[in-house]
Amino acid sequence: MPAASIDWFPLWLSLRVASIATVFIVTLGTFVSYLLSHKNFRGKEALDSLITLPLVLPPTVLGYYLLVLLGRSSWFGHLYEEVFGEPLVFTWQAAVLAAIFHSAPIYIKGARTVLEGVDYRFEWVAHSLGASEWRTFLRITLPLAWRGLSSLASLCFARSLGDFGITMMVAGNIPGQTQTLSVAIFDAVESGNGKAARMLVLVISVTALILLWTAARISRPTVRASHTE
Amino acid sequence: MSPPVKIDARLIKRLPAIGDSEAFELNVHLKSDAGVTVLWGASGAGKTLALNCLGGFSKPDEGRILVNDELYFDAATRVNLPPQARRCGYMFQDHALFPHMTVRENLKFAAASARHSSKLNKHRRMIELLEAFELGDLAGRKPAQLSGGQKQRAALARMLVSDPRVLLLDEPTRGLDARLKQAFYQVLHTTRGRSQAPIVLVTHDLEECMRLGESVCLMEDGRFVQSGSREQVFARPASAEVASALGVYNLLPAKIAALDPSRDTCSLDVAGSQVQGRYLKGRLIGDQGFLCVRQTESRLLPNIGRREPNQIVLRVIGVLPSAQGTKVLLEHGAAATVSEAEYVHLRGEETVKLDVPASAVYFLAK
Numbered sequence A: 001m002p003a004a005s006i007d008w009f010p011l012w013l014s015l016r017v018a019s020i021a022t023v024f025i026v027t028l029g030t031f032v033s034y035l036l037s038h039k040n041f042r043g044k045e046a047l048d049s050l051i052t053l054p055l056v057l058p059p060t061v062l063g064y065y066l067l068v069l070l071g072r073s074s075w076f077g078h079l080y081e082e083v084f085g086e087p088l089v090f091t092w093q094a095a096v097l098a099a100i101f102h103s104a105p106i107y108i109k110g111a112r113t114v115l116e117g118v119d120y121r122f123e124w125v126a127h128s129l130g131a132s133e134w135r136t137f138l139r140i141t142l143p144l145a146w147r148g149l150s151s152l153a154s155l156c157f158a159r160s161l162g163d164f165g166i167t168m169m170v171a172g173n174i175p176g177q178t179q180t181l182s183v184a185i186f187d188a189v190e191s192g193n194g195k196a197a198r199m200l201v202l203v204i205s206v207t208a209l210i211l212l213w214t215a216a217r218i219s220r221p222t223v224r225a226s227h228t229e
Numbered sequence B: 001m002s003p004p005v006k007i008d009a010r011l012i013k014r015l016p017a018i019g020d021s022e023a024f025e026l027n028v029h030l031k032s033d034a035g036v037t038v039l040w041g042a043s044g045a046g047k048t049l050a051l052n053c054l055g056g057f058s059k060p061d062e063g064r065i066l067v068n069d070e071l072y073f074d075a076a077t078r079v080n081l082p083p084q085a086r087r088c089g090y091m092f093q094d095h096a097l098f099p100h101m102t103v104r105e106n107l108k109f110a111a112a113s114a115r116h117s118s119k120l121n122k123h124r125r126m127i128e129l130l131e132a133f134e135l136g137d138l139a140g141r142k143p144a145q146l147s148g149g150q151k152q153r154a155a156l157a158r159m160l161v162s163d164p165r166v167l168l169l170d171e172p173t174r175g176l177d178a179r180l181k182q183a184f185y186q187v188l189h190t191t192r193g194r195s196q197a198p199i200v201l202v203t204h205d206l207e208e209c210m211r212l213g214e215s216v217c218l219m220e221d222g223r224f225v226q227s228g229s230r231e232q233v234f235a236r237p238a239s240a241e242v243a244s245a246l247g248v249y250n251l252l253p254a255k256i257a258a259l260d261p262s263r264d265t266c267s268l269d270v271a272g273s274q275v276q277g278r279y280l281k282g283r284l285i286g287d288q289g290f291l292c293v294r295q296t297e298s299r300l301l302p303n304i305g306r307r308e309p310n311q312i313v314l315r316v317i318g319v320l321p322s323a324q325g326t327k328v329l330l331e332h333g334a335a336a337t338v339s340e341a342e343y344v345h346l347r348g349e350e351t352v353k354l355d356v357p358a359s360a361v362y363f364l365a366k
Helices: A009-038 A044-056 A059-070 A075-084 A092-117 A120-128 A133-161 A165-170 A181-190 A194-219 A223-228 B047-055 B103-113 B119-132 B148-161 B178-194 B206-212 B230-235 B240-246 B340-346
Strands: B007-015 B024-032 B036-041 B062-067 B070-074 B088-091 B166-170 B199-203 B215-220 B223-229 B249-260 B265-270 B273-278 B288-294 B299-302 B311-322 B325-330 B335-338 B351-355 B363-365
Touching: A009 A044, A009 A092, A009 A133, A009 A181, A009 A194, A044 A092, A059 A075, A059 A092, A059 A165, A092 A133, A092 A165, A120 A133, A120 B088, A133 A194, A165 A181, A181 A194, B007 B047, B024 B036, B024 B047, B024 B215, B024 B223, B036 B047, B036 B206, B047 B062, B047 B088, B047 B166, B047 B199, B088 B148, B103 B119, B103 B148, B119 B148, B119 B178, B148 B178, B178 B199, B178 B206, B199 B206, B206 B230, B215 B230, B215 B240, B223 B230, B223 B240, B240 B249, B240 B288, B249 B363, B273 B311, B299 B335, B299 B340, B325 B340, B325 B351, B335 B340
Parallel strands: B036 B199, B036 B215, B088 B166, B166 B199
Antiparallel strands: B007 B024, B007 B062, B062 B070, B215 B223, B249 B265, B249 B288, B265 B273, B288 B363, B299 B351, B311 B325, B311 B351, B325 B335
């Protein structure tokens, strides 16, 4: 079978879904992990547990929750349909939400640790010099946490590429529309298309490996820095 | 007219027992109109906690903080300025220069963060400080490329850019060698030339306390055991505990044998010897306590010839080499450091005479 017969749409869709999901996770997740690492508020550990929950629940359970939350009969689903003129479930946008739920816990848990690891004295000094909390975060905390956060972001991207369970539940398996890479592999195996399955498995494995390697490279401080700092 | 009080801070902060650490209470009243106030004490005495309360990084449970007549904190009226609004320059022992910025960027950050002065003024001040602290050629370097002394200067300059109202220094010379310590005292001198702000300095180094502290607060277990001017505190430690914590005195068990107010004299019975000193106000004959003499104010002599007045015969327990000479350890926990030339006469002696001038005699009740 010629290579041209392999449908590459799932790969592009997966890359698009993972990119958008990662942008959302990094933006919102950094904010949430800053709250968790720097603020004391009632219910902090409860929030942390809630965020960790997707890591331990079966994907089908998460998919079910999302269907209930985003379905056409829910207020959110209704609102979405009012605004965009079409339901959210079984679209590629739903696959983005699935990826967010799949990967955000890893990012937020990790980012909390990374932000807690930034030496508080730098932040104290910045405050004592008169810098606001926002300015301190942007100019001191974030640059010092940059390595750890970028490494987590690439980990997050790699994980978003690979979601299967939640995506199946909320985005379905519509070829050319919502069929992501992992779903396409399942489909190819089911329909006995061994060549396509092998090809896609190879592509996702290599991509994931490259991303993990990048994450490891980013998080490792340079030799010079580790000697002098 | 008395000088205005620059810092008046009443701080009470309770820390509950967690795990292995016991519950702790900080309860101090820091009053200072001097340039440099030193908080001195062993680690765990609460010095840094007190400093953090002043800087706004730890909230006292009770109390009030006034700096130059500005209210920073008042538990009763629930005033609690955030650290950003207090304008306290805070310096850590390792200087905490932002590692991802060059020296100039560190100072620029401070200038841009300061809220009270015009852009032009801040820029001018930054340029001035880079010059004053000899950082002109180093301005483009990152902290990792600076030596210890250069880091000190950069950290102090950065602190001054924002024109702070008070400077808080947390063990700024801890872990530095003697040369760098001297360098730090020099830059602190420059700092004082450029800022009127009162300085609160935390240290456990007695030398530093002596050298820098115009006003000294000795801390133990969350409290001030003694505070006052440096001269007062060191000439007259408030209790035997304070004297022994300072570690520069010999404390010998003593009993008041005679008191003569008309001739302004007293006589103490110290380890079987008589010691004369000035009259002790408010004491009675028979009172027990300690003779407290600064180690540098007494002399050690071989126990030969006639015993003069104010010479106490003590047994030698041991001898230790020290940086200043030879340290002779005596009974009752006393000690004296003598030069090599003096030690020649004392070598091998079982007993020695400790010569205490009458002017140095200071009695501490038990």
